[in-house]
Amino acid sequence: MDVLALSRLQFAVTCMFHFIFVPLTLGLSMLTAYMETRYVMTDDDTYLKMAKFWGKLFLINFALGVVTGITMEFQFGMNWAEYSKYVGDIFGAPLAIEATVAFFMESVFIGLWIFGWNKVSKKVHALSIWLAAIATNLSALWILLANGWMQNPVGFVLRNGRAEMVDFLAVATNPYGLLKFGHQLASGYTVGAFFVMGVSAWHLLRKNRTDFFLRSFRIGAVFGLMAVIATAVLGDFHAVEVAKTQPSKFAAMESIWETKKGVGLNLLLIPDPIKECNSIEQLCIPKMVSILAFHTPDAEIKGLKEFPPELRPPVQPTFWSFRLMVGLGTFFILAALLAVFLSYRGGVEANPLFLKIMVLSIPLPYLANQFGWVVAEVGRQPWLVYGIMKTSDGVSKSLDLVQVVVSLLGFTCLYGALGVIDIYLLAKYARKGPDDDLSAILKPARQEA
Amino acid sequence: MLFQIIWFILWGVLWSVYFMLDGFVLGAGLLHYVLGKSEGEKRVLINTIGPVWDGNEVWLLTAGGATFAAFPTTYALMFSYLYSALLLLLFALIIRGVSYEFRGKGEGEGWKKGWDAAIFIGNFVPALLFGVAFGNIFAGLPMDGAGYHGSLVSLLNPYGLLTGILFVLLFAVHGSLYVSVKSRGDLSARAAAMALKLWPALLVVAAIFLGYTKFATKLYDNYFGSPVLLVVPVLAVAALLCIRLFAGEGALLRAFTASCLTIVLVVGTGVVGLFPNLIPSSIDPAFSLTIFNSSSSLYTLKIMTVVAFIFVPIVIAYKIWVYRIFREPVTVEQVLEDKQAY
Numbered sequence: 001m002d003v004l005a006l007s008r009l010q011f012a013v014t015c016m017f018h019f020i021f022v023p024l025t026l027g028l029s030m031l032t033a034y035m036e037t038r039y040v041m042t043d044d045d046t047y048l049k050m051a052k053f054w055g056k057l058f059l060i061n062f063a064l065g066v067v068t069g070i071t072m073e074f075q076f077g078m079n080w081a082e083y084s085k086y087v088g089d090i091f092g093a094p095l096a097i098e099a100t101v102a103f104f105m106e107s108v109f110i111g112l113w114i115f116g117w118n119k120v121s122k123k124v125h126a127l128s129i130w131l132a133a134i135a136t137n138l139s140a141l142w143i144l145l146a147n148g149w150m151q152n153p154v155g156f157v158l159r160n161g162r163a164e165m166v167d168f169l170a171v172a173t174n175p176y177g178l179l180k181f182g183h184q185l186a187s188g189y190t191v192g193a194f195f196v197m198g199v200s201a202w203h204l205l206r207k208n209r210t211d212f213f214l215r216s217f218r219i220g221a222v223f224g225l226m227a228v229i230a231t232a233v234l235g236d237f238h239a240v241e242v243a244k245t246q247p248s249k250f251a252a253m254e255s256i257w258e259t260k261k262g263v264g265l266n267l268l269l270i271p272d273p274i275k276e277c278n279s280i281e282q283l284c285i286p287k288m289v290s291i292l293a294f295h296t297p298d299a300e301i302k303g304l305k306e307f308p309p310e311l312r313p314p315v316q317p318t319f320w321s322f323r324l325m326v327g328l329g330t331f332f333i334l335a336a337l338l339a340v341f342l343s344y345r346g347g348v349e350a351n352p353l354f355l356k357i358m359v360l361s362i363p364l365p366y367l368a369n370q371f372g373w374v375v376a377e378v379g380r381q382p383w384l385v386y387g388i389m390k391t392s393d394g395v396s397k398s399l400d401l402v403q404v405v406v407s408l409l410g411f412t413c414l415y416g417a418l419g420v421i422d423i424y425l426l427a428k429y430a431r432k433g434p435d436d437d438l439s440a441i442l443k444p445a446r447q448e449a
Numbered sequence: 450m451l452f453q454i455i456w457f458i459l460w461g462v463l464w465s466v467y468f469m470l471d472g473f474v475l476g477a478g479l480l481h482y483v484l485g486k487s488e489g490e491k492r493v494l495i496n497t498i499g500p501v502w503d504g505n506e507v508w509l510l511t512a513g514g515a516t517f518a519a520f521p522t523t524y525a526l527m528f529s530y531l532y533s534a535l536l537l538l539l540f541a542l543i544i545r546g547v548s549y550e551f552r553g554k555g556e557g558e559g560w561k562k563g564w565d566a567a568i569f570i571g572n573f574v575p576a577l578l579f580g581v582a583f584g585n586i587f588a589g590l591p592m593d594g595a596g597y598h599g600s601l602v603s604l605l606n607p608y609g610l611l612t613g614i615l616f617v618l619l620f621a622v623h624g625s626l627y628v629s630v631k632s633r634g635d636l637s638a639r640a641a642a643m644a645l646k647l648w649p650a651l652l653v654v655a656a657i658f659l660g661y662t663k664f665a666t667k668l669y670d671n672y673f674g675s676p677v678l679l680v681v682p683v684l685a686v687a688a689l690l691c692i693r694l695f696a697g698e699g700a701l702l703r704a705f706t707a708s709c710l711t712i713v714l715v716v717g718t719g720v721v722g723l724f725p726n727l728i729p730s731s732i733d734p735a736f737s738l739t740i741f742n743s744s745s746s747l748y749t750l751k752i753m754t755v756v757a758f759i760f761v762p763i764v765i766a767y768k769i770w771v772y773r774i775f776r777e778p779v780t781v782e783q784v785l786e787d788k789q790a791y
Contacts, residue, residue, distance in 0.1 A: 063550035066503065067543040073513055074539055077528025084528075088521020089745045096514035097756055103510055104764045107503035112771050115500040117789045119774050162521075164746040396529035398597045407536050414540055418547060425554050437788065 004395045006404040007079040010411060012377075014071050016370055017415045021065035021422075023369045026140060026185060027192015028058040029133035031223060036126045045438060050216055052441075053434040054196065055129070059114065060425045064418060066107075071411070073099075079404070083384055083394030090156050090165040094146040094172075102139035106132050117441045140188070141181050148177020150385050151376070152245040163388065176245060179238040180376075186230035187372065190332060191365040193224025197339055198362035199430045201355040209433050210349055217348060221339035228332040235329070236292065242379075243293035246386055247302040248311065249379035252318040254289050258303040263289040273315045276305060313381045321374035328368040335361060452750035453725075453740040456519040459757060460727070461720035463515055465713040467508035468579070468616075472712050473705075474502045476624015478545065478572025479617065481565060484628055484643065489781035490636050491565065492790065495549055496779045497631040499791050502549060504768060506542070516727075518753050522743035523727045526597075530590060531582060533601040538578045545571025553791040576620045577613045581605065584612025587666045587719050589731035598732070608665035615658050618651040619712055622692065626705040633780045641701055644708075648693050655689060655715075667729065668722025681721050685714035 001009075032055045039047035073095060076084050084091070109131040116125055155170030156163045165171060200217035203209055243250040250256075255271040255278055256263060265288030272279040287297040304312050339358065342348045348355070384391040477484070477494055485491035517524040528535060544567045552564035581604055588608050591598040622644050629640035659682070662668055672678050688710040695704035723729070727743060730736040744750065784790040 059550065060554065063547050067546035070506075070510065070542060071539055073510060073517075074528060074535055076517070077524050078532050078535060079529070081525035081529035084517065084525035085522050088517055088524060089749050092514065092518030092521050092524065092745065093749060093753060093756075096511065096518035096753060099507060099511040099514040100756060100760045100764065103507040104504060104768070107507050108764075108768055108771050111500035111502075111504055112774065114791075115496070115789070116774060118787075160746075165749045165752070168748075168752045396525075396532075398526075398529050399532060403532050407532070410536065410540060414543065418543070421547075421551065425551065429554070435788075441789065 003399050003401055003404050004392055006401070006408055007395050007399070008391065010404065010408045011075060011079065013408070014068065014075065014411055014415070015377075016373070017419065018065065018068040018072060019369065019373060020366060020419070021061050021068065022140075023184075023188035023191035023366065024061045024195055025058070025065045025136050026188030027190065027223075027227070028054060028061065028195065029129070029136050029192075030189060031192050031196060031219065032058050033126070033129045033133045034219065034223075036129055040122050040126045046212060046215065048438060048441070049212065049434040049436065050219075051129075052438075053212075054216070055113075056429055057195075057199075057426060059110075060422060060429065062110065064422050067418075068415070078407075079396055079399065080384075080394045081396035081398070083389065085162065086389055086394070087150075087163045087385060090149060090153075090163055090171060091146055093165065093168070094142045094149070098139050098142035098146075102135045102142060104135075106135035106139060109135065137185060140184060144181040144184060145172060145174060145177040147376075148174045148180050151180075151380060152176035152241070153385050153388050158388075163385070176241050179234060179241050182234040183231060183238045183372075186227050186234055187365065187369055189227035190224060190231055191369060193220045193227055193336070194332070194358075194361055194365045196220030197224060197358050198360075201358035202430070203433060204349045205352060205355045205359070207349075212434055214343070214349060217339070218343040221336060221343050224332075225336040225340050228329065228336050232329055232333065239292055240295060243301070246380070248304070248307045249313055249318065249375075250293060251302055251304045251306070252313045252315045252379055253322040253375060254301075255315055255319045256289065256301055256303045257305050259300065259306050260303065261290070261300045262287045262298045263293075263301045265289045265292070269319075271315050271319050311382060313379045318375055318379040321371040321378070325368050325371040325375065328364055328371070331361075332365060332368070450741075452747060452754060453744045455754055456515070456744070456750055457720075457724060457727075457740045460512070460515060460519065461717060463508060463512040464720070465716040467505070467512050468620075468716055469709050469712045470505035470508055471502075472620045472623045473627035474498050474505055474624070475572045475576040476620035476622070477628050478568050478624070479576055480621055480624055480628075480643065481568045481572070484625070484636065484640055485565075486639075487781075488561070489785055492553070492784040493632050493636060493779050493781055494628060495552065495568075495791050496784050497628060499549060500775045501772065503546070504771075506546070515753070515757075519745055519750060520727055520738075520740065520743045521745055523738045526592070526738060526743075527586075527728055530592065530597040530599070531604070534578055534582060534604055538575055538582075541571050541574035541578070543571075545575070549791065573617070576617045580613035580616025581609040583616070583716075583719060584609040586728050587612070587662070587668055587723065589666070589726075589729035589737070591732055592728075592730050593732045593736045608661060611654070611658055611661060615651075615654050615715075618647060618654055619708075619715065622647050622651055623705075623708045623712060626692070626696065626701060626708050629701045630705050631778050633778045636781070637701075637778070641696060641699070641704075644696050644704065645693070648696070652689065652693075655686075662722075666722070668719060671722050671724055678721055681714055682718045685711060685718050688714055 032051050035047050035054060036051035039051060109128045112120070112128040113125065113132060116128060149171055152174060154174050155165060155167035157166050197217055197220040200213040200220060203213040204217065255269055257277055264284040264286045266281040266284050268280060268282035269278050270280040289301055290299040291297055293299060293301055304315065335358070338354065342351060342354065380386055382390050384394045477498055481491065481494060485494045548564045548567035548571055552561060585604050591603070625640045625644035625647065629637045629644065632640065688707050691707035692704050692711060695707055725739045725741060726737045727740060728738045
C-alpha cells in the first residue's frame with residue numbers, strides 16, 4: 001500500500017469510528033432535553049431521574065465524539081494537504097463556522113449542564129441541555145454542508161489554480177447538503193430512539209424499575225417512529241438529488257449498467273462488475289427505480305457503462321451498503337410501529353420476544369448509519385470533489401510511508417482501547433439503572449428559582 | 450490587503466486566547482500530581498476545570514478552522530509538514546479529553562491511577578509540543594519549492610526546545626494561579642506557593658528566550674522597523690513582573706489576571722514579529738508562507754469577517770456568563786459530598 005491508500009484507510013477508520021458516537025449524540029441530546037423539559041413542566045421526579053440516567057449515558061458517549069472529532073479537522077491538512085489547498089477557499093469556511101457557531105455553544109453549555117445542577121435554576125438548567133442539543137444539530141448542519149459541497153460543488157469558480165467561492169449563499173443552501181442534513185439528523189434520532197428502547201427493554205425483561213423504563217420506552221417509541229419516517233422520506237428526496245447530481249453514484253447504488261427508460265427495481269440482484277452486468281436479477285417491480293430516482297415512471301436512468309471504468313465508483317460496496325441500509329430502515333419502521341402500538345395499548349412488558357428483539361436491535365441503526373456513509377463516500381469515488389478533483393490528487397505530497405503507517409497503527413490502537421472502555425462504561429451505567437437519590441440536586445436553594 | 454491583515458490579527462488573537470484559556474488547564478494538568486496530594490485534592494483539580502476545559506479547547510479548533518478558511522495554503526502545508534508532531538499532540542489531547550469524563554466513572558485504584566497518568570501526559574505533552582511548534586514557526590521551517598526538509602527530530606532544535614520549556618513554565622505558573630484562585634485552604638495555599646516557586650525559573654527562561662530570539666529568528670526585524678511595536682514585548686515583561694508582585698502580596702486573582710495578560714502578550718510578541726509571515730522559510734524567504742501568498746480570496750475573507758464579527762462577541766458573552774456561574778472556589782468537602790461532582 002502507498003501513502004494514498006493508507007491515508008484513505010486512515011480517514012475511513014477515523015471517520016467511521018468518530019461516527020459511532022455522533023448519531024447517538026444527536027438523538028440522545030434531544031431526548032434528554034425533552035425529558036428534563038417534562039420535569040420542569042410537571043415537577044414529576046421520574047422525568048428528572050430520566051434526564052439524569054439517559055444524560056449520563058449521553059455524556060459517556062459524547063466524550064468520545066468530541067475527542068475523535070478533533071482528528072477530523074486535523075486530518076484534512078495532515079493527510080489531504082493538496083485537497084485543502086485546492087478547495088480551502090470554500091471548504092474551510094463551513095468548518096470555521098462550525099467551530100464558531102456550534103462547537104463553542106455545545107461545549108460551554110454541556111459544561112454548564114454537567115456541573116450546574118446546583119448553580120442555576122431548573123429552567124436555566126433545562127435550557128442549557130437544549131442549547132447543547134441545538135448546537136450539536138447546528139454542527140451537523142455545517143459539516144454536512146461541507147460534505148454536501150464535495151458531493152455537489154456549487155457557488156464557486158476555478159481560478160488562480162484552485163476552487164474559489166463566489167456565492168456563499170449557494171454553498172449554505174446547497175440542496176444536496178440540506179437534504180443530507182435532514183436525512184442524517186433523522187437517522188441520528190433513530191439511533192437515539194432505538195438506544196433508549198433497547199436499554200429500556202433490557203430492564204423490562206428483568207422486571208427492573210418497570211414504571212421508569214416503560215415511560216422511557218414509550219418516549220423512545222414515539223420519537224423513534226417520527227424519526228424513522230422522517231429518515232425514509234428525506235432519504236427518498238435525497239436519492240432524487242443523488243440521481244440528478246451524481247448519476248454514477250446512483251447507478252452503482254442500484255447496480256444499473258445500461259442506460260434505459262422506465263427502469264424496474266429487482267428485489268433480488270447480484271452485481272457482477274467484472275462482466276459489467278448483474279449475474280442475478282429477479283422479482284422485478286416495474287419502473288420502480290425510475291420512480292425512486294426522478295419520481296416519474298418513465299425517467300431515463302444512466303447506466304454505469306455511460307462512464308469510463310476509471311470514473312465508476314466501486315459497485316459492490318456501494319450497492320450492498322445501500323441495500324442493507326434500506327433493508328434495515330424498513331425493519332426500523334416496522335419495529336417502531338409495533339413499539340408505539342404495544343406501548344400505548346399496554347403490555348410491552350409482557351412481550352419478552354419483542355423486548356429481546358429490541359435489545360438486540362440497539363446496534364442496527366448504528367450499522368445503518370455507517371452503511372449510509374459508505375454509500376455516500378465510496379459512491380463518490382474516484383472523485384474527492386465530484387467532477388472537480390480526484391481523491392488521488394488530494395493527498396499530501398510531503399508524507400512518507402512510515403509516517404502514515406505509524407499514525408494508522410497509533411489511531412487503531414488508541415481508538416480500539418478507547419472504544420472498549422467506552423462500551424464498558426456505557427454497558428455498566430445502562431445496566432445500573434436510574435439513581436433514586438436526588439438529594440444532591442433537589443436542594444432547597446434551587447427549588448425557589 | 451486590508452482583509453488579509455484583519456485575518457492575521459484575528460489569527461493572532463485566536464491563538465493568544467486559546468493559550469490564555471487552555472493554558473491554565475494544561476498547567477493544572479501537568480501539575481496534577483504535584484498539586485493533587487490526595488484523592489480529594491485531585492478531584493478538586495478536575496472539578497475546577499471540568500466545566501470549562503472543553504469550551505477552552507474549542508479555541509484551538511477555531512484557530513485551526515480560521516487558518517483553514519482564511520489561509521488554506523498555510524493550513525495545508527503546516528499540518529502536513531508537522532504531521533508527526535501534530536499526531537502526538539492529537540493523541541495527547543484525545544487522552545486528556547476522555548480522562549476528565551471517565552476518571553470518576555470507574556471503580557478501583559488502578560482505574561483512577563491510570564486516568565491520573567492520562568491527565569498528566571495529556572496536558573504536559575501538548576504544553577511542550579505547542580511551545581516546540583511555535584518556536585519552530587518563529588524561527589521558520591526548512592521549506593522551499595521542493596517541499597519540506599525537516600523531520601520530527603529536526604523540530605527538537607535548541608530554540609524549539611527552549612520555547613517548549615517556556616510554554617511549560619508559563620502554563621505551570623498560570624495553572625497554579627488558577628488553582629489557587631479556584632480552591633480553598635491548603636490546596637490554594639500550596640498552589641500559590643508553587644506559582645511563586647516556579648516564577649524565577651520562568652523569568653530566567655523568558656530572558657534567555659528573548660535573547661536567543663535575536664539569533665534564532667527574524668522576529669525583531671519588525672520591531673526595529675517600527676519601534677512603537679515594542680510596546681507589546683515591554684508590556685509582556687511588565688505583566689510577567691506583575692505576576693510576582695501580586696502573587697507575593699497574596700492578591701491571587703490579580704496575579705492570575707497578570708498571567709493571562711502575560712500569555713496573550715508573549716504570543717502577541719511572536720505574532721507581531723512574524724508579520725506578514727505565517728510561517729517563514731528558514732531556507733529562502735521567497736518560500737515563506739505569508740498572509741498575502743497563502744490567503745483565501747477576498748470574497749471568502751469578507752464572508753468570514755462578517756461571521757466572526759457577529760458570532761465571536763456572542764460566544765464571548767455567554768462564556769463570561771458561564772464563567773461567572775462557576776466563579777465560586779471548589780473545596781475538598783464539596784466534591785466528597787456532592788454526587789454530581791466528577
